[in-house]
Amino acid sequence: MSRLKEKIYRWLFTALAFSSLLFLVGIMAVLFKEGLPVFKEVSPANFIFGKSWYPTYSVPEFGILPLILASLWVTAGAVAVSVPLGIGSALYIHELAGKKQKAVLKPLIEMLAAIPSIVFGFFGMVVVAPFLQKVFAIPTGLCGLTASVVLGIMAIPTVSSLADDALGFVPRSFKEASYALGANRWQTLYKVVIPAAGSGISTAIILGMSRIVGETMTVLMVSGGAAVMPSSFLQPMRPLTSTIAAEMGEAAMGGTHYHALFAIGLVLFLITLVFNVAAEVISRRYRIKLGLNR
Amino acid sequence: MDINPARISVENLNFYYGNKQALKNINLNIFEKKVTAIIGPSGCGKSTFIRLLNRMNDLVPGGRVEGSILLDGSDINAPEADVVDIRRRVGMVFQKPNPFAKSISQNISYGLELEGSRKKDFIERKIEESLKKAALWEEVKDRLDESALGLSGGQQQRLCIARCLAVEPEVILFDEPCASLDPISTKKIEELILELKKDYTIIIVTHNMQQAARVSDYTAFMYLGELVEFGHTEKVFTVPKEKRTEEYLSGKFG
Numbered sequence: 001m002s003r004l005k006e007k008i009y010r011w012l013f014t015a016l017a018f019s020s021l022l023f024l025v026g027i028m029a030v031l032f033k034e035g036l037p038v039f040k041e042v043s044p045a046n047f048i049f050g051k052s053w054y055p056t057y058s059v060p061e062f063g064i065l066p067l068i069l070a071s072l073w074v075t076a077g078a079v080a081v082s083v084p085l086g087i088g089s090a091l092y093i094h095e096l097a098g099k100k101q102k103a104v105l106k107p108l109i110e111m112l113a114a115i116p117s118i119v120f121g122f123f124g125m126v127v128v129a130p131f132l133q134k135v136f137a138i139p140t141g142l143c144g145l146t147a148s149v150v151l152g153i154m155a156i157p158t159v160s161s162l163a164d165d166a167l168g169f170v171p172r173s174f175k176e177a178s179y180a181l182g183a184n185r186w187q188t189l190y191k192v193v194i195p196a197a198g199s200g201i202s203t204a205i206i207l208g209m210s211r212i213v214g215e216t217m218t219v220l221m222v223s224g225g226a227a228v229m230p231s232s233f234l235q236p237m238r239p240l241t242s243t244i245a246a247e248m249g250e251a252a253m254g255g256t257h258y259h260a261l262f263a264i265g266l267v268l269f270l271i272t273l274v275f276n277v278a279a280e281v282i283s284r285r286y287r288i289k290l291g292l293n294r
Numbered sequence: 295m296d297i298n299p300a301r302i303s304v305e306n307l308n309f310y311y312g313n314k315q316a317l318k319n320i321n322l323n324i325f326e327k328k329v330t331a332i333i334g335p336s337g338c339g340k341s342t343f344i345r346l347l348n349r350m351n352d353l354v355p356g357g358r359v360e361g362s363i364l365l366d367g368s369d370i371n372a373p374e375a376d377v378v379d380i381r382r383r384v385g386m387v388f389q390k391p392n393p394f395a396k397s398i399s400q401n402i403s404y405g406l407e408l409e410g411s412r413k414k415d416f417i418e419r420k421i422e423e424s425l426k427k428a429a430l431w432e433e434v435k436d437r438l439d440e441s442a443l444g445l446s447g448g449q450q451q452r453l454c455i456a457r458c459l460a461v462e463p464e465v466i467l468f469d470e471p472c473a474s475l476d477p478i479s480t481k482k483i484e485e486l487i488l489e490l491k492k493d494y495t496i497i498i499v500t501h502n503m504q505q506a507a508r509v510s511d512y513t514a515f516m517y518l519g520e521l522v523e524f525g526h527t528e529k530v531f532t533v534p535k536e537k538r539t540e541e542y543l544s545g546k547f548g
Contacts, residue, residue, distance in 0.1 A: 099355075173392035177454070180348060181405040181461055182382035191404065196395050 081152025086159025121221030166200025199286030331510035385463030391450035428456035448479025
């Protein structure tokens, strides 16, 4: 009886574990099936490198370079916000904060991740955009910079929490060795702990980036939405995700526009895949380097 | 009888982890250029004791020291004592080899750079000198730039000894240095300790009574946070004064 039970549990959990794989394969299949037909109308090179995105004109153009660049600009800007803040807070929590402070701070920072992205969008529209509009005297505050700032804030918990974990993985014995040689706390932090946690910290940054690239609702609300080649952070932009979100409702099902939006999804998927694989490779190398895999 | 002067004098030393007393009224002298072994069963406080001698227990939250530890006559826990200076004078080799995830030469130059040494030829000379003293030079001289983590456990431990020697300590603390090593590596470390005592004052914590008998001049036996017996190694091992020492040495508990 108990052997049968064991068998059933085995099967059940195996099925559960593989179901997510099934979803992954299914989603990819849909992306390919719905995305690839666009290349019957537009060559892949013109799709990726085309500079004009006019999907609804009488002679439509499907060049997504402005969208890709907008995504990259906004991501780069958001990284410039989230990395110093996220890593700085991780270093503070790990090294300086007392037990009580740590117990309060860490969950608080992680709570940032619990705020719905639409609320972040509101915050961007109502607070950040008018502020930047005033400071830079631009016609609209809904621009690349606003998106960068808001997305950067959104990515802080990811970066901070993973970087804190990476610092925590540094073996205590490294620190002790450093102190025993007469190093003070800062020397130990800069010369031993941070280098040893380096790849873990890079992983934190990359995963923060993949969160930023994939974020949709906030971007849609604050980036301004102009599908033109970006030349300044202060101009409205339209990243990949918000393009799909904004246009999917009006694209005729089965039409070129419809397929083009799926192809954009495919491009996004590839970008985040690259980030995630990079993060995995780096963190694996790091575990080996610290001898944690032996 | 004791020709060498005491380098470290421990007087009425108590140590607490929070409310728990880990060391009870320890009094002990560590003599210059001798090897002092500290033996006793697990949890007897021997590691706690040795880690107080270079103030490594400063890192323990809730740790509290009473009594005094005099290094050349001045209390290392005095408010004016400089912990960096103390740790450079009292080096430490840990239970598990803990080289940094850096190259072999960087592991040694680390301590030198901390004190501001930037001269390349000085650092190179020190690297060679320390590795030779630690009997590792011949094995690694052609791969100084390779990661220290590629070395065997025994080599890593000798690298840690070299790293410690590079900053020119006066006293070296060994906290069960062979606990994770094979017999051949253990033998090398023991030979090294006998070699090093010509120049350094050495304290070694060990689980292994035979090891204490082989390498030490003095032996301290600790039990449940107390120093039960301290004396010349051959006396402690052959004619122990205390019944508990005799019982421990004969394997009645441990």
